[in-house]
Amino acid sequence: MKQALRSQNWFGKKGKDGFIYRAWMKKQGIPGHEFDGRPVIGICNTWSELTPCNGHFRELAECVKRGVYEAGGFPVEFPVMSLGETLMKPTAMLFRNLVSMDVEESIRGNPIDGVVLLCGCDKTTPALLMGACSVDIPSIIVSGGPMLTGKHRGQSISTSDIWRFSEAVRSGKMTNEELLLAEAGMCRSDGHCAVMGTASTMACMAESLGMTLPGNAAIPAPDAARKVLAHMSGTEIVKMVKEDRKPSDILTRQAFENAIMVNAAIGGSTNFVIHLLAIAGRVGIDLTLEDFDKYSKDIPLIANLQPSGQYFMEDMYYAGGLPAVIKGLLDTLNSDAVTVNGKSIKDNYAGSVSYNEEVISGVDKPFNPTSGIIVLKGNLCETGAVIKPSAASEHLMKHKGRAVVFDNIEDYKARVDDPNLDVDETCVMVLKNVGPKGYPGMPEVGNMGLPQKILAKGVKDMVRISDGRMSGTGFGTVVLHATPEATEGGNFALVQNGDIIELDVRARLLQLHVSDEELAARRQQWKAPAPHVERGYVGQYIKHVEQANQGADLDFLKGKSGSEVTRDSH
Incomplete structure (x- = not known):
């Protein structure tokens, strides 16, 4: 049986309604036969x-x-x-x-x-x-x-190099003039x-x-x-x-x-x-x-x-x-x-072919046996966090270190290059309040740039954890989407400078080594931050957005309403 066209509920109507629908479209120079079904x-x-x-x-x-x-x-x-x-x-x-x-x-x-x-x-x-x-x-x-x-000085470059260039400039290995030349050849x-x-x-x-x-x-x-x-x-x-x-x-x-x-x-x-x-x-x-x-x-x-x-x-x-x-x-x-x-x-x-096995190999000879997304669990992310192992450093996939905590992105920007920041390459950088509700919107700031004093040592990667996201062009040993986000008051909100954090990617573990009693005491002292905005779309977003482990959709948009219009006439 032939399916009836939705559009005929407009253009197939007779009388006044059909006249209005077709006439206003015809003013664009559309001939009448376009409306014939x-x-x-x-x-x-x-x-x-x-x-x-x-x-x-x-x-x-x-x-x-x-x-x-x-x-x-x-x-x-x-x-x-x-x-x-x-x-x-x-x-x-x-x-x-x-x-x-x-x-x-x-x-x-x-x-x-x-x-x-x-x-x-x-x-x-x-x-x-x-x-x-x-x-x-x-x-x-x-x-x-x-x-x-992209091309720069005979080399292929891409948006992934932005992160490398940025660190090179901050560490003094690249000049701003050379950065501008790279910028001109990127896109x-x-x-x-x-x-x-x-x-x-x-x-x-x-x-x-x-x-x-x-x-x-x-x-x-x-x-x-x-x-x-x-x-x-x-x-x-x-x-x-x-x-x-x-x-x-x-x-x-x-x-x-x-x-x-x-x-x-x-x-x-x-x-x-x-x-x-x-x-x-x-x-x-x-x-x-x-x-x-x-x-x-x-x-x-x-x-x-x-x-x-x-x-x-x-x-x-x-x-x-x-x-x-x-x-x-x-x-x-x-x-x-x-x-x-x-x-x-x-x-x-079935008939597709790889023409260059340096770019697309077979599963029997992969470029990296570890890929995909690994989901971490533990008391620092009760409902989950994610890491991309193929973009991480092997030596940091199992790591235990002292937390260096930034309460929000402004705090991070203000202190990351402070020479008095108490940090070394064994530490774990933690960025809070950049989740769906906390920022709001969950920005791509999870791959925090390393402190200048660390870059000066030639260190290129540290464990970094946030309740935010990372650009797909980014890389590093970066744990993302920690849920519940800090703004929701889970354990991620309670981590403090000096706490010991353990990451074990193979074991799917992200653990905060703080006792349940201490966490309970901290929770008693914790206060939820005030919403950034209360009116308009952003206000509704903050009220209704779900957590990252659920897709960060608005709760009232789940499911579908179908194609039927609310009312079928003017």
């Missing part, structure tokens, strides 16, 4: 000059439109709030959930039968997918693609970060979930193949509408397990955890923090990409892209999981 395809665009990673999306949208027209659809482009990771304060993560609401209501309230989600910069991918899942009409993702590899083209940072991780997440056409994740933004993929995605979404293939048909438990395994193999960002949990919450999949450890622990690192490895996203594309990675994992993945084109993971990727 063909699928209306929304193109959800996060283009913005304040989101440089997505600055080429106007052109990409035109490619999608050509594909929609070719398949007999009627494309309509619409904007939603865009999140520029590098520019937006206090952190783009604060607004991920707001964008998901924008997307959800824009889709639900308009005559759209299917939607193409144009995603690029970090938070735009999970935000758009969360919103589309909550409406659950046919949806497909088109990523913007990574930028070309050479359209696209998001050129390494396996959060943006590329999200593109890989979308593909491994089955929400994109094969090959989407790694095509560089300036490559003509990116435009071809956008065109073909426009064609595919029309087919999806005709076959009524929705996110709920694709985003099964098996798809989420696949995404976790693929993320381990590529050395994906720790931010993957918080976004996948939020997406699972929208589609009703019971995904837990422990699942990330369970499904990634036996998956080795087979993509040799910065920051966990050597190469760049551009190299990954030339080596076969994500299809080559997925092909190598087919024996482990849920290979029957369906994707947007109606084919299984196995059907889509």
Whole structure:
């Protein structure tokens, strides 16, 4: 039985209502036959000059439109709030959930039968997918693609080098003039970060979930193949509408397990955890923090990409892209999981090949046998914390040291380079109150720069712990997402200077060596900090945001409302 089109509840009406809907659209030069019952395809665009990673999306949208027209659809482009990771304060993560609401209501309230989600910069991918899942009409993702590899003095550089350059300047090994030269060569083209940072991780997440056409994740933004993929995605979404293939048909438990395994193999960002949990919450999949450890622990690192490895996203594309990675994992993945084109993971990727085993190896000869996300438990993080072992230092994976505590990011900035700071390289740096409620928004400050006095010794890494996040381009022995966050009053709020902290990554342990009696006494003295803001969206965010181990979504957005509009007339 042919599925009725949502858009006909607008354009198929007779009388006054139909007249209004069609007439106002026709003022844009749209001929009457476009309203004759063909699928209306929304193109959800996060283009913005304040989101440089997505600055080429106007052109990409035109490619999608050509594909929609070719398949007999009627494309309509619409904007939603865009999140520029590098520019937006206090952190783009604060607004991920707001964008998901924008997307959800824009889709639900308009005559759209299917939607193409144009995603690029970090938070735009999970935000758009969360919103589309909550409406659950046919949806497909088109990523913007990574930028070309940066160049500086004959060397390849990327956003991961920002952290190295910063430490080099602070330690006197690099001048500000040389830093400016590197800055000029870093971003050479359209696209998001050129390494396996959060943006590329999200593109890989979308593909491994089955929400994109094969090959989407790694095509560089300036490559003509990116435009071809956008065109073909426009064609595919029309087919999806005709076959009524929705996110709920694709985003099964098996798809989420696949995404976790693929993320381990590529050395994906720790931010993957918080976004996948939020997406699972929208589609009703019971995904837990422990699942990330369970499904990634036996998956080795087979993509040799910065920051966990050597190469760049551009190299990954030339080596076969994500299809080559997925092909190598087919024996482990849920290979029957369906994707947007109606084919299984196995059907889509069985013929893929790695063209460069220095970049994409097989599981029998990985670059690092330890990968994925390790979930830590202990009295310092009662409901969990995470660490990315492939980006950590082996000698610090089991470590016991004295805590050097910073109560907030301002405290850290004020004291980290103070020559009188009581710290040495054996200490454990602790940063509090940078979680979802405490900051608010959970910024990417967890990979704290080391104190100047430590850098002067030539030390490059220390154990660092926070209730915040870390950029996917960052690296180091950094424990993140400690929950409950300090603002919630768990044990993480109670740690003090001089306390002994034990980290044992292999044992999945993060322990504060303070007695229960002492912690109880400290809790009696602890006072919750006042909310930073009480009005508007940010005030509601602080009241309703869930903890990191639950995905940091707003509690009232869990689940989905479906595609029915609240009222069906003006």
